[in-house]
Amino acid sequence: MAAPTATLLIHCPDQPGLVHSVTGFIFNYQGNVLHLDQHVDRESNVFFMRVEWSLEGFGLPKDIIAAAFKPLADQRQMTWSLHFDNEQRRVALFVTKEGHCLYDLLSRHEAGELPIDIPLIVSNHEVLRPAADRFGIPFVHLPVTAQNKAEQEQRQLDLLAEHGVDTIVLARYMQIVSPKVIDRYTNRILNIHHSFLPAFAGARPYHQAHERGVKLIGATSHYVTADLDQGPIIHQDVARVSHKDSAADMVRMGKDLEKIVLAKALWWHARHKVLVYANKTVVFD
């Protein structure tokens, strides 16, 4: 079995010697770099970096690495985070009635394809409880109405905290998430929208697509922000359609896109391969 790894995600103002100094930090403690990606946005002059190294023989205990790195990070004005591949993301799945993304994520998880824990499924309907039961994952029914929305969201937040959740996946959850939740989970709520955004934001995108007569339909996974369907895009894909396809056909065909696109985005998120800056993502795939 492979030794555990540490991963640093960094962005900061571009300046000479950044790669050299970060790799120097790792090298000085006898770390062996496994993956290194960097990118400079020339327009905004921002430097992005992801570096993953093996902890085998590394000269610092895990819980001291952050403190040891901090002086360099401060000096270079870095926004940064440190992750360990043996501390998996704890992901809550939010669903409504459509089960294709849920089943897809649960079966991937069970097969060991997705390096995450799923402590909890939250839904505003009972429909998908049997799916959760089959995979032995707690299912909490929190129906949302105009009247109880604030109250139910507080219950959601309590449950998430209780289960140590750090990431929310809206797997076709048909409710708008309020700013309070978004603020708590900034850049940690993934949504799947069933169109190639920015086309067809909002409701019933396949019907909009059918009405417009497009020749491609799409799906988009993005981080949720306060602006509906406007958050940083992580992944998109499309499928070809024709005049033969009704809106119902597009719904059916689109499900394949949605589940693949969402799972891929979650895989990158879980592997700490996504950085967010200026409402865009850098995905070091």
Add this chain to the structure above:
Amino acid sequence: MAAPTATLLIHCPDQPGLVHSVTGFIFNYQGNVLHLDQHVDRESNVFFMRVEWSLEGFGLPKDIIAAAFKPLADQRQMTWSLHFDNEQRRVALFVTKEGHCLYDLLSRHEAGELPIDIPLIVSNHEVLRPAADRFGIPFVHLPVTAQNKAEQEQRQLDLLAEHGVDTIVLARYMQIVSPKVIDRYTNRILNIHHSFLPAFAGARPYHQAHERGVKLIGATSHYVTADLDQGPIIHQDVARVSHKDSAADMVRMGKDLEKIVLAKALWWHARHKVLVYANKTVVFD
């Protein structure tokens, strides 16, 4: 060499026995059907059909077929057109300064890939005259200003009529075509827009795409209507981009999409495979 063929394009209210009666017409004159496609739009209850048959041994002379078909067409309330594959579309190319679509179409034409005649290239700039010269095609420079626009469009229309043009291709022509020209060439003006419409209509779509942080860029070929970038879509395709791609990279990569998408749409148009209805296309590919 293959015998010439005739093609009927039809749409009408759906009703029983349509395919039977149209194939009956052809069969009665000993026609041999080569290709038959039909489609029924269940929402609007409209029937679409394309049928192509060999004129070898057909029991009607070419110039009488339309008259012979008319009674059936009238009885069934058909909107229809009749085409012969040895009477090629006469296509005028409109360009400005970008040459990638122009070169692509000219080299396809020269290689015999596109069954069209190109009697004329029209441009509001001189930049691409050498390209036209190399392929021996007349190039007419008609600079357009706010002052002379109406006048120059009349000259365009005169030139098009003079050269027997039946189709206009806007091969990155950076001028808005006026309703007068559009009315004359309804569903016979093809444009290439450098985005996956309806996303990023209007100016500088790659810059809009870069700004939004999409992971796919696209190109769309459509018939031109009075509403800018809103006409019936014929073909679309996309290419994957990443955070590494600047707006300039997207422009470069997008050129490949644009030329392929435009050429494919034109090929379908030239082969009489496109029907337009309710601002959408039926493409019998």
Add this chain to the structure above:
Amino acid sequence: MAAPTATLLIHCPDQPGLVHSVTGFIFNYQGNVLHLDQHVDRESNVFFMRVEWSLEGFGLPKDIIAAAFKPLADQRQMTWSLHFDNEQRRVALFVTKEGHCLYDLLSRHEAGELPIDIPLIVSNHEVLRPAADRFGIPFVHLPVTAQNKAEQEQRQLDLLAEHGVDTIVLARYMQIVSPKVIDRYTNRILNIHHSFLPAFAGARPYHQAHERGVKLIGATSHYVTADLDQGPIIHQDVARVSHKDSAADMVRMGKDLEKIVLAKALWWHARHKVLVYANKTVVFD
């Protein structure tokens, strides 16, 4: 709810008036054609047709249609079959240890996406029994060894007959199916092979692909014939890979291709949209 439909699948030597005579048969009994597709293979001069019509108001009872159509079919030397959309395919799933295709098909089936019945899952291992249990579908463990292969296949055939199975799906079943089973289910056994055939037939295709350094990996769904991985191809798709992807990454990424490609092929098969001729398929999608 829509009225039931009947579908004719036909192939025969090409000859004048085929579409006319088949549509005449339907029209004479007041049938309303919903979908009609035809194709002529010019090299072999073979005509293919699929026509689906509504049984609402049709002038023949279901069980007499075949007899009524037979004289025309005989006269035109047709190979043909008649199907009713309310008599669903009964599909047995064969699996080994990999569950991604199985879960995908079961969750589609449960969601009503796939118009089939699944009376039975057969496996040479116990690993996936829990998956079958969760969806309440009988799971039969038939371990296969060199010694008992003939005997176990007879048990398979008995079980299939007992459950009225008409289609077998090899959903990553890692055993070679013997000619005896193939003969009984000609063009009704679908396999998913994890490469873009004909590249990388046989064992460990992703490892072969990685070794060769290809930039695309693929998956192929085909009907099983006596020649391993050589049967008629129904559907294929590919995904982009790079030098960064190990063989293990390709295995992981390939699973997404496999499940989508297999499900799509099965959908076409279930809807009677596939004709086989000369070791190729005509797919009227």
Add this chain to the structure above:
Amino acid sequence: MAAPTATLLIHCPDQPGLVHSVTGFIFNYQGNVLHLDQHVDRESNVFFMRVEWSLEGFGLPKDIIAAAFKPLADQRQMTWSLHFDNEQRRVALFVTKEGHCLYDLLSRHEAGELPIDIPLIVSNHEVLRPAADRFGIPFVHLPVTAQNKAEQEQRQLDLLAEHGVDTIVLARYMQIVSPKVIDRYTNRILNIHHSFLPAFAGARPYHQAHERGVKLIGATSHYVTADLDQGPIIHQDVARVSHKDSAADMVRMGKDLEKIVLAKALWWHARHKVLVYANKTVVFD
């Protein structure tokens, strides 16, 4: 205008501190890294790196950089090369009769899309001389027969040397290049093969594809080695086909793939983004 840049391409046995030491070299002379990509092949334990930096303010004159880097390279057992973006690849195009790739490359070159010089077009036929003439590029007709092959190849080599050619592009050149030429231009001869290799190597791949009934056709650009169609793959793409497409249709549709795939591979080659190792490529796109 951007300042000129230098690019190092490196591969060597993996060992700790490689990125740190290379970036240290650049940093010590006040170089500003623009792009840095690295990759470690875990199976063979080989490290690959591409680093590009601005020469503005760099503390070493261009012609001394290589000598200054050599001690580090030797110590780390690097195979390496140094390139400057203002010293463009000099590329000879080899063609036969098909002009689609040639026109595509020439029009890209003229539009400034491809950072290369094209001093020479070589052909074993006269057919494409007019294309060369139109773009003002010398065209040399060297007909090849079984008798004169060795002699003509010597003339090719002389011409290439005379024109300072460092890269050969076989833009649908229908002759097998002999080992003598391949040895001289190792990993600098790009070919476009009209299939998704390794499927359908050899002659008439579209006809092979049609015969097999595949649902995707492809094109592959690779470096030429002594084994026909077996060299390191740089880029591949595919397009969807159906039963409706004859072999001739596939030839037509394939041309679009070929020209895009070849141009993209050449673009990467010209920008020094391709490393070859173990008959595979690392493409830092």
